[in-house]
Amino acid sequence: MEIAGKKAIVTGGSRGLGREIALTLKALGASPYVISRTQSGIDEMGREFGIPGAAVDVGDEGQVERFFGGYAAEHGAPDIVINNAGVTADALFIGKKGDNLSKFPLSNWEKVMNVNLTGVFLCAREAAYYMVMRGVRGVIVNISSICRAGNLGQTNYSASKSAVDAMTVTWARELSRFGIRVSSVAPGYVNTDMLKDIRPDVMEKIIANIPVGRLGETDDVAQAVRFVLENDFFNGRILEVDGGMRI
Numbered sequence: 001m002e003i004a005g006k007k008a009i010v011t012g013g014s015r016g017l018g019r020e021i022a023l024t025l026k027a028l029g030a031s032p033y034v035i036s037r038t039q040s041g042i043d044e045m046g047r048e049f050g051i052p053g054a055a056v057d058v059g060d061e062g063q064v065e066r067f068f069g070g071y072a073a074e075h076g077a078p079d080i081v082i083n084n085a086g087v088t089a090d091a092l093f094i095g096k097k098g099d100n101l102s103k104f105p106l107s108n109w110e111k112v113m114n115v116n117l118t119g120v121f122l123c124a125r126e127a128a129y130y131m132v133m134r135g136v137r138g139v140i141v142n143i144s145s146i147c148r149a150g151n152l153g154q155t156n157y158s159a160s161k162s163a164v165d166a167m168t169v170t171w172a173r174e175l176s177r178f179g180i181r182v183s184s185v186a187p188g189y190v191n192t193d194m195l196k197d198i199r200p201d202v203m204e205k206i207i208a209n210i211p212v213g214r215l216g217e218t219d220d221v222a223q224a225v226r227f228v229l230e231n232d233f234f235n236g237r238i239l240e241v242d243g244g245m246r247i
Helices: 016-027 039-049 061-075 106-134 155-178 200-208 218-230
Strands: 007-011 031-036 053-055 080-083 094-097 100-103 139-143 181-187 238-241
Touching: 007 016, 007 106, 016 031, 016 039, 016 080, 016 218, 031 039, 031 061, 039 053, 061 106, 080 106, 106 139, 106 155, 139 155, 139 218, 155 181, 181 218, 218 238
Parallel strands: 007 031, 007 080, 031 053, 080 139, 139 181, 181 238
Antiparallel strands: 094 100
């Protein structure tokens, strides 16, 4: 795909990876449109970078349907959709402090699944619907994670990202007949706000296990997304961008 001139929607696009991806797409000549849960983030993207957006809860079917319907009516079907919105809510499956046991909270499970899994499903479904309706040979990129293989304290997050990759393969097989490609990019540990609560000693151990000797940067992931978009033979696969780390 030639990125210049294409219409792109980036979920979770007002900060972190989503923000970097949106800025990269704009620099390459695309017209990005970001969605986020917070209006303040949307306002900042518009004010600082001239990138429009809308506040949408990606886990709410009604909101997602209304957004994509309105977008398609005004702009036509998107050519590119980056499903980047994601959250964490970590806890041990069974925790123990002294004689006290704790269970992984169902609320943590539901919070993460609603955004990371249901949100990806809904946004990809609506995007594909309008792409097929308008005859757009588009690309959907889902942001996965190295943690899809399982990670301590992340039952919910790991399960959600593993499921995203399974959906990616399924959609690639189903949508290829319409000229739509679907793939995932699976980052390792990237220097974003999502890592801000990790203790310094734990962070040192994480970096020590990354062969390239550093955290990833948002641009590393944005360039991986660019590769997926531009390479028309890349489809139904998960591109790991983790500095050589394996969990």
